[in-house]
Amino acid sequence: DGGITQSPKYLFRKEGQNVTLSCEQNLNHDAMYWYRQDPGQGLRLIYYSQIVNDFQKGDIAEGYSVSREKKESFPLTVTSAQKNPTAFYLCASRVGMNTEAFFGQGTRLTVV
Amino acid sequence: GNSVTQMEGPVTLSEEAFLTINCTYTATGYPSLFWYVQYPGEGLQLLLKATKADDKGSNKGFEATYRKETTSFHLEKGSVQVSDSAVYFCAPSLDTGRRALTFGSGTRLQVQP
Numbered sequence: 001d002g003g004i005t006q007s008p009k010y011l012f013r014k015e016g017q018n019v020t021l022s023c024e025q026n027l028n029h030d031a032m033y034w035y036r037q038d039p040g041q042g043l044r045l046i047y048y049s050q051i052v053n054d055f056q057k058g059d060i061a062e063g064y065s066v067s068r069e070k071k072e073s074f075p076l077t078v079t080s081a082q083k084n085p086t087a088f089y090l091c092a093s094r095v096g097m098n099t100e101a102f103f104g105q106g107t108r109l110t111v112v
Numbered sequence: 113g114n115s116v117t118q119m120e121g122p123v124t125l126s127e128e129a130f131l132t133i134n135c136t137y138t139a140t141g142y143p144s145l146f147w148y149v150q151y152p153g154e155g156l157q158l159l160l161k162a163t164k165a166d167d168k169g170s171n172k173g174f175e176a177t178y179r180k181e182t183t184s185f186h187l188e189k190g191s192v193q194v195s196d197s198a199v200y201f202c203a204p205s206l207d208t209g210r211r212a213l214t215f216g217s218g219t220r221l222q223v224q225p
Binding site for chain 1 (some may be wrong): 143144146148153154155156158159161163201203205208210211212213215216217218220
């Protein structure tokens with residue numbers, strides 16, 4: 001079955017550490033997205049990529065970095081520069097403007 | 113600029129009650145419209161969609177109609193069940209530059225037996 005796989009489901013980070021969240025899709029979608037969700041709030045766009053080897057900052061990119069070396073993979077690194085990283089992170093992919101986005105199951109990141 | 117406004121929650125209903133969650137948006141064109149549902153601890157799942165004026169999206173007893181005149185896409189269900197308890201997001205396709213969905217703030221629905 002086609003879909004998006006995020007891993008791990010839960011992740012704990014110590015102060016000052018970088019951590020990388022994995023996102024893999026086998027839907028053959030060009031566009032991929034990373035969102036952050038805080039409790040009781042909507043989704044905010046961190047980074048997006050419309051094609052392999054290209055990505056752009058979203059609304060809250062500070063303290064995050066991404067890469068898009070393969071069409072199916074769009075990992076997100078939460079760096080030590082992100083001062084409040086505890087949140088639920090969602091990866092999505094999409095074919096085009098009039099189509100739905102498909103989401104992974106999310107990664108819950110907690111700073112310990 | 114383009115934006116979406118969604119009814120604030122939480123919404124608490126008894127089983128078999130009628131549900132309406134309002135969603136309105138501002139846009140320069142005619143975006144595709146989507147409703148997503150999120151169960152606790154999970155990602156978002158597409159609930160229904162409509163891509164042009166007067167289209168009605170429907171799924172699992174939920175319905176929403178693309179109202180061009182009022183730029184609205186209200187979610188309705190005639191008889192809710194406890195299993196419908198979740199957070200619902202309205203998501204019009206407003207962000208043409210980034211080809212991203214714009215999400216409302218989400219409405220938490222709690223259905224009591």
